[in-house]
Amino acid sequence: MATPACDPTQVADAIVLGAGISGLVSASVLLQQGSRRVLVLDEYEHVGGNHIDRTKDGYTWDIGSLIFQDDSPLLTHFPEILPRYVPIEPAWARLNPQGLVTHYPFSIRDDVLAAGALECARMAGSAARGRLVQRQQRNARDFTEHLLGARFVQRSGLGHYMERLCGLPPEDIDLEFAQTRLQWLADQAGIFNLLRRVLRSRTGSPEPPSHNQQLARPREGYGYLYEPAVRSLAARGVEFALGTDLREVRRNGELFEVQTKGATLTARRLVSTIPLDRALDLCGLEVPGGPLPTVTLISLFFSFRGDRGFVPPILYNFSREGAWKRITAYSDWYGPADGREYFTAEVIGERVGDAVEAAERDFRRHCRANGLLIGDLRLEGSNVLTHAYPIYTRGSGERARESVRRLRAFGLESLGRQGGFQYQPTARASTVEAEQALQRAPEA
Numbered sequence: 295m296a297t298p299a300c301d302p303t304q305v306a307d308a309i310v311l312g313a314g315i316s317g318l319v320s321a322s323v324l325l326q327q328g329s330r331r332v333l334v335l336d337e338y339e340h341v342g343g344n345h346i347d348r349t350k351d352g353y354t355w356d357i358g359s360l361i362f363q364d365d366s367p368l369l370t371h372f373p374e375i376l377p378r379y380v381p382i383e384p385a386w387a388r389l390n391p392q393g394l395v396t397h398y399p400f401s402i403r404d405d406v407l408a409a410g411a412l413e414c415a416r417m418a419g420s421a422a423r424g425r426l427v428q429r430q431q432r433n434a435r436d437f438t439e440h441l442l443g444a445r446f447v448q449r450s451g452l453g454h455y456m457e458r459l460c461g462l463p464p465e466d467i468d469l470e471f472a473q474t475r476l477q478w479l480a481d482q483a484g485i486f487n488l489l490r491r492v493l494r495s496r497t498g499s500p501e502p503p504s505h506n507q508q509l510a511r512p513r514e515g516y517g518y519l520y521e522p523a524v525r526s527l528a529a530r531g532v533e534f535a536l537g538t539d540l541r542e543v544r545r546n547g548e549l550f551e552v553q554t555k556g557a558t559l560t561a562r563r564l565v566s567t568i569p570l571d572r573a574l575d576l577c578g579l580e581v582p583g584g585p586l587p588t589v590t591l592i593s594l595f596f597s598f599r600g601d602r603g604f605v606p607p608i609l610y611n612f613s614r615e616g617a618w619k620r621i622t623a624y625s626d627w628y629g630p631a632d633g634r635e636y637f638t639a640e641v642i643g644e645r646v647g648d649a650v651e652a653a654e655r656d657f658r659r660h661c662r663a664n665g666l667l668i669g670d671l672r673l674e675g676s677n678v679l680t681h682a683y684p685i686y687t688r689g690s691g692e693r694a695r696e697s698v699r700r701l702r703a704f705g706l707e708s709l710g711r712q713g714g715f716q717y718q719p720t721a722r723a724s725t726v727e728a729e730q731a732l733q734r735a736p737e738a
């Protein structure tokens with residue numbers, strides 16, 4: 295996508311670092327707040343940040359499993375992108391520790407009733423103990439065991455999944471992370487929800503339909519999806535400089551100077567959505583306690599012909615073995631290419647030494663052992679993404695907040711998945727967070 299270069303001779307009202315969802319929404323909010331000239335700079339060559347797609351020979355993959363909704367507040371800022379999405383009906387399954395493909399996130403039938411009367415009684419006892427015994431919760435293990443009981447966490451594979459999600463055992467994952475990232479678990483484990491599930495498993499009735507339309511990006515990719523948003527921002531006074539090498543950020547009285555490879559850009563306000571450590575480094579500030587831990591995500595792009603062994607387009611790995619976290623079959627949404635299905639397998643880098651070859655070996659071995667993807671499975675490409683999302687080891691939440699405070703004292707407003715060191719699972723969450731963060735006035 296061709297974007298105009300920024301004019302360095304004029305002082306801008308604001309500079310935004312990063313053109314991901316948080317950066318695009320920030321630019322839109324700044325315009326609403328009265329800015330007339332906003333510069334958006336990104337070291338990436340594209341807008342959309344870590345919304346990244348790959349295309350080859352008619353196949354098209356994402357680096358994550360990206361699903362959007364037609365009632366997202368992102369569309370209030372950029373209504374012109376709505377017609378470019380593809381409506382989809384996502385469905386999820388999971389591979390449980392017993393090697394069964396079953397309901398996501400839990401199945402009363404397969405996780406509880408199939409365990410037999412004695413184990414059912416043990417799980418009930420452990421769940422009651424979890425709820426009744428008041429013990430101080432310190433980490434993600436305590437959080438889940440309080441909600442569901444230790445035996446159920448083990449049998450359902452939830453503990454294995456959490457370990458895969460974060461690259462850490464649940465006892466090393468901060469309670470704060472569990473409380474925000476696993477809030478859905480608390481909702482699912484509410485007594486009425488559990489009763490409804492038991493009832494559904496007995497009557498065989500399906501999940502109720504959701505009220506909003508679920509969407510995927512267009513087959514043409516994120517560049518095509520976000521192009522109208524860029525056009526609309528540009529028409530309102532936003533200038534983009536993508537693929538820009540950021541060198542330094544300085545304060546000059548009331549102004550901020552951003553030194554890039556070829557120019558010095560000046561603005562009255564500075565918003566950052568790039569990784570916190572990187573922003574601190576650009577400002578010449580110290581990172582408190584060393585670099586913040588983040589997940590490196592390896593995406594393996596496969597094409598396939600044969601019996602895949604699961605029906606829904608998304609399959610989570612809750613089993614004990616295997617470094618892969620999730621499979622997303624994009625051919626279910628965009629149609630097969632040359633008679634072949636295609637999907638991404640997400641693998642947590644830390645479990646395979648951040649190496650694509652080891653990730654592929656581990657994936658193939660684990661799928662074979664569980665009767666998945668039996669047939670002609672071809673690796674077509676891969677992507678390694680550092681800073682995919684933050685890991686909340688104990689204390690890292692506080693270190694992140696201290697980093698944001700230091701940047702704020704410098705005058706820079708840091709927000710978003712990278713800039714706020716927040717998990718932010720959806721574009722909806724990123725939009726709301728950016729809107730709220732920019733309502734708070736910057737330090738003088």
Ligand SMILES: Cc1cc2nc3c(=O)[nH]c(=O)nc-3n(C[C@H](O)[C@H](O)[C@H](O)COP(=O)(O)OP(=O)(O)OC[C@H]3O[C@@H](n4cnc5c(N)ncnc54)[C@H](O)[C@@H]3O)c2cc1C
Nearest residue numbers: 312314315316343344358360361568710711718719720721
């Ligand atoms: C695996 C995965 C799955 C996701 N699934 C969904 C989903 O189903 N639905 C949904 O709505 N959203 C999903 N998201 C999107 C995500 O949760 C947020 O909505 C959004 O991408 C956050 O935007 P951001 O601008 O804050 O940060 P990002 O897009 O992460 O990054 C902002 C900027 O930081 C800089 N940056 C980022 N990483 C690096 C790096 N490694 N090195 C240097 N600079 C970097 C770049 O300048 C980038 O533009 C997913 C994201 C990932 C990674």
